[in-house]
Amino acid sequence: MPEIRVEYQEELEALEASTLGGLDLVSMALSRTMEAIEHQDVELAEMVVADDDRIDGRYLEVHQSLIALLATQSPVATDLRLISALLHILKNIERMGDQCVNICKVIPMSGHEPPADPEMLKTILTMGGQTRTLIAQAKRSFEDRSVEMARDLVRQDDVVDNLNRECFRLALEIGDDADRREWAMTMLLTGRAIERIGDNAVDIGEQVAFIVTGLFREFEDASRPS
Amino acid sequence: MFGAASTKRETEEAASTGTTPPAPSAETAAGAAPAVHANRGAKTVEAKSVDLFYGDFHAVEDVNVKIEPNKVTALIGSSGCGKTTFLRALNRMHELTPGASVKGHITLDGEDMYGAKVDPVRVRRLVGMVFQAPNPFPTMSVYENVAAGLSLNSKRMKKADKDAVVERSLRGAHLWDEVKDRLDRPGTGLSGGQQQRLCIARTIAVEPEVLLMDEPCSALDPVATLAVEDLIAELKNRFTIVIVTHNMQQAARASDVTAFFNLEKSGDPGRLVEVGPTEEIFTKPKQKATEDYVSGRFG
Numbered sequence: 001m002p003e004i005r006v007e008y009q010e011e012l013e014a015l016e017a018s019t020l021g022g023l024d025l026v027s028m029a030l031s032r033t034m035e036a037i038e039h040q041d042v043e044l045a046e047m048v049v050a051d052d053d054r055i056d057g058r059y060l061e062v063h064q065s066l067i068a069l070l071a072t073q074s075p076v077a078t079d080l081r082l083i084s085a086l087l088h089i090l091k092n093i094e095r096m097g098d099q100c101v102n103i104c105k106v107i108p109m110s111g112h113e114p115p116a117d118p119e120m121l122k123t124i125l126t127m128g129g130q131t132r133t134l135i136a137q138a139k140r141s142f143e144d145r146s147v148e149m150a151r152d153l154v155r156q157d158d159v160v161d162n163l164n165r166e167c168f169r170l171a172l173e174i175g176d177d178a179d180r181r182e183w184a185m186t187m188l189l190t191g192r193a194i195e196r197i198g199d200n201a202v203d204i205g206e207q208v209a210f211i212v213t214g215l216f217r218e219f220e221d222a223s224r225p226s
Numbered sequence: 227m228f229g230a231a232s233t234k235r236e237t238e239e240a241a242s243t244g245t246t247p248p249a250p251s252a253e254t255a256a257g258a259a260p261a262v263h264a265n266r267g268a269k270t271v272e273a274k275s276v277d278l279f280y281g282d283f284h285a286v287e288d289v290n291v292k293i294e295p296n297k298v299t300a301l302i303g304s305s306g307c308g309k310t311t312f313l314r315a316l317n318r319m320h321e322l323t324p325g326a327s328v329k330g331h332i333t334l335d336g337e338d339m340y341g342a343k344v345d346p347v348r349v350r351r352l353v354g355m356v357f358q359a360p361n362p363f364p365t366m367s368v369y370e371n372v373a374a375g376l377s378l379n380s381k382r383m384k385k386a387d388k389d390a391v392v393e394r395s396l397r398g399a400h401l402w403d404e405v406k407d408r409l410d411r412p413g414t415g416l417s418g419g420q421q422q423r424l425c426i427a428r429t430i431a432v433e434p435e436v437l438l439m440d441e442p443c444s445a446l447d448p449v450a451t452l453a454v455e456d457l458i459a460e461l462k463n464r465f466t467i468v469i470v471t472h473n474m475q476q477a478a479r480a481s482d483v484t485a486f487f488n489l490e491k492s493g494d495p496g497r498l499v500e501v502g503p504t505e506e507i508f509t510k511p512k513q514k515a516t517e518d519y520v521s522g523r524f525g
Contacts, residue, residue, distance in 0.1 A: 005522050074475055076508040077517045214510030 008073050019086045022058045022093040023139045027132050029100040034128035045104035055097035059090050085207035092200040099193040106186045115180045120170040127163045127194045134201040141208045150205030154219045160198040167191040228344040268295030268466040269335040269435040276330035278311050285311045287495035298467045300477035303487035308496025309470050313438050317353035318346040354434035358441040360421030362413030369409040375432040399427035400457050419450020439469040455480045478508045486516045
């Protein structure tokens with residue numbers, strides 16, 4: 001039998017690509033955010049804040065198109081689960097972008113040459129790099145509909161969580177100098193924001209499992225961590 | 227349950243009009259309250275290894291399904307997949323086509339509809355059919371249309387009893403308020419949607435246990451369609467309902483259980499591919515063929 005509804009299928013594929021493209025935007029924003037922290041580059045931080053409009057714009061545009069597709073094409077079965085998942089992860093992506101903005105808004109508060117602790121800075125940068133790996137893996141698991149790869153995000157996210165705990169330990173040991181303590185405080189906020197980006201990547205993995213299995217289950221119960 | 231076989235004329239008359247005339251019961255014969263007043267309730271229909279043929283042509287192969295009472299079961303599938311043939315087998319209308327035959331068993335609450343001593347007219351009275359296009363009797367009034375099924379076999383029914391059945395049936399078909407002031411006007415003067423509800427009233431007037439509907443909304447506009455769907459949702463409280471529909475959204479909206487029929491290629495017999503809760507069929511079907519069909523990916 002001939003394949004039908006070709007245009008609808010193509011539109012759905014394009015919307016998926018556009019949504020996942022949002023993860024590339026987030027990955028780039030996070031990369032710039034880390035660079036801005038490393039070099040205390042206030043201008044680059046401002047650029048990240050301004051560029052967040054692109055992520056928000058992507059969210060609004062794709063969201064509207066998905067609603068239109070729901071209204072006009074009555075998608076069911078796998079298509080319906082895909083659209084539901086896309087609506088869900090659009091919000092995750094938008095939140096990830098916002099977390100980069102939160103970090104970048106804090107950067108100018110540390111002054112021109114903040115009294116950075118090299119070990120804590122290195123930990124934060126490692127967290128950023130690991131989280132970018134998570135974002136890339138979330139995207140690939142979605143594209144490949146790989147539940148195995150999606151589930152592995154939990155393990156990858158544990159690395160980020162441990163690094164975040166390490167930041168706390170380092171902050172407690174930072175000493176009595178007021179400036180150093182203030183800088184450490186901003187780094188704690190940064191670590192928390194990066195950790196949340198990782199959590200959003202895991203949420204995207206849960207949506208991959210939903211598309212494939214038809215069942216939504218959290219990979220881990222956040223209220224009762226293992 | 228089914229009683230003794232009746233005449234061929236009655237069989238054809240019932241089938242061609244879409245009504246299922248009641249067989250005279252001991253109660254009506256004695257002048258007591260007619261049996262049609264008794265609501266026997268919905269029954270389970272079960273098909274076991276059912277094969278359907280038109281002469282040598284094998285139209286439907288090996289269908290096994292249990293159709294639950296007080297639920298709406300939708301039969302979906304592309305044209306020629308055998309869903310309407312199967313529906314017509316559920317009240318022994320399939321055999322009215324010359325050369326048509328049935329193998330296997332179809333039971334109503336465990337009793338074989340195709341048993342040697344079973345009266346097909348009695349089967350069609352217990353298992354009513356509503357057709358694709360509204361087909362009220364053109365020369366009859368609204369009242370007479372609803373009473374037609376009763377009149378065919380219960381001539382001695384009292385006028386007051388008949389009035390009560392007509393009103394109850396029209397109310398049951400959500401039509402009473404619209405036609406109560408013009409019961410003596412021709413049934414064909416009603417709108418398409420009203421005519422279809424009139425046909426539903428005519429079918430339920432004889433208190434069947436199962437209602438079969440063959441694309442009952444395909445000739446109706448969207449508002450009339452939704453009115454009939456609302457009616458179906460209410461009727462399932464009293465009857466077992468089986469509906470054939472080409473409208474995926476109607477199956478999704480109006481049914482509790484969906485059965486998907488398909489055929490591998492033209493000339494092959496249709497088969498029941500998958501049956502399950504409607505929500506599951508439309509969100510996570512088990513078979514790829516079902517997924518492709520409900521998603522509209524393949525015709």
